Amino acid sequence: MNSSWKQAFRNLTVREWMLMALLAAANGVATSLLSHVNKLLHGWGGPILTSTIVGVYMVYGLLAMYIIRKPGAAAGTYAIGALLQIMVGTSYGIWSAIAAAACYAVIVEPLFFIYRYKRFGWLAMLFAGVAMVPLWFVVAAFMFGYIHYSSTVLIVSLFVRCASGMLLCGGLTKWIGDRLASTRYVRPYALGQQHNNAA
């Protein structure tokens, strides 16, 4: 871990770490509730059907970034999520937990760095949801053997994943975040403070 990442993690307060832990736990609950559905979709429809709900698994890190708006918020949340999955057990194996977290973090963190942690509109969030998809798709294709399917199946899967990422990750994150912005529970975080300043 290089010093800039250490610095980014050091800048996060205990309250922010706890929020990140909570979001990772919420993802753990959603993952365990959806794991049966996901395995069934994988068994009966391979990469295409599994791709329909992939966006739900990416929400927690993006939501952390939406609420905290600091460097390292998404990467830290995805790292906690991966650790949690290792401790609880994951149906896709330890490498998928680590690789998925790394792939999402590698996209989200630079993206919001470019946005200077200031652009959180619908367009930015929907784009973030789509942008997080391709890298993990390529890694997962090698990991789970999707590369052996025909190119049509792969293209359709990627398209479905992008749509799922846009709506179920970007869209859902923005929707949940906006509903929480006015509540007293997010007042200590950047989202609540910016909402109060704007009101």
Place this chain on the structure above:
Amino acid sequence: MNGRQAVPSIRGKPGWLRRLDPLTKGIWLLCTGLAVMLTLSLTAQLLWFLIVLLIAGTGAGWRLKQWRLFALWALGFGLPLLLFQWLMLPSGGEEPLWQPFGSGGPTLTASALELSAALTLRSMTLFASSIVYATTTEPRDVVVALTQQLRMPDKLAYAAAVALRFVPLLLAEAEQIRRAERLRRLTPVRGVGGRLQSARRMALAIVRSALRHVQDVSTAMEAKRFGSARARTQWRRIAISPVGCLLAAATIGAAAATLVWL
């Protein structure tokens, strides 16, 4: 689903895997995953799956109920996946074994079956090894190993431990809100719109109540000055056992042999 189901129980008969430290067991887990992901040989996949089953059988101390659940889960997922991949994977112009939908439909060939079986076994090995690790390892030992041996930042490791505590709490909260909602409504929800609205209300109620917990926990941790000390003292110590080293070394060797010969 209740909280007890979401977090794997490590209770049961004590097996030798439970006595190993999380780090060497982690090396076993990582090497097993790496070996099955980097080979497509059916023999190698079958061998690795049998090794994981053997390790689980001798060292995990699973009860019959846990084995039944595992078998149900593996078959319920593995068989449809095997058939789906056999149908969807390219046949490579080979003589078909069977054409289930007539001459115009997809063909089932021997090479597609072999590839499908290898990929299915790979998924099952990844799943089985992860479950074996989770059911034989104390989460607090993982946290201690991460901070002591891997020098991971305390905040990150302990946040993962806190997240683990949050899981049953969130599930209990969700169940309570669901029951309260049902009592208030008295009549069952009908239609897709009604269900969506109910899910939306419930999701927001859960998130709000969970955020309340965040405030309580973080206030308590700040009061105890968590993260302010330069070096954290440790009460628990994790010792690396010779059996663990042996398991890790054997897995590294087996993984290397798989990549070279299979």
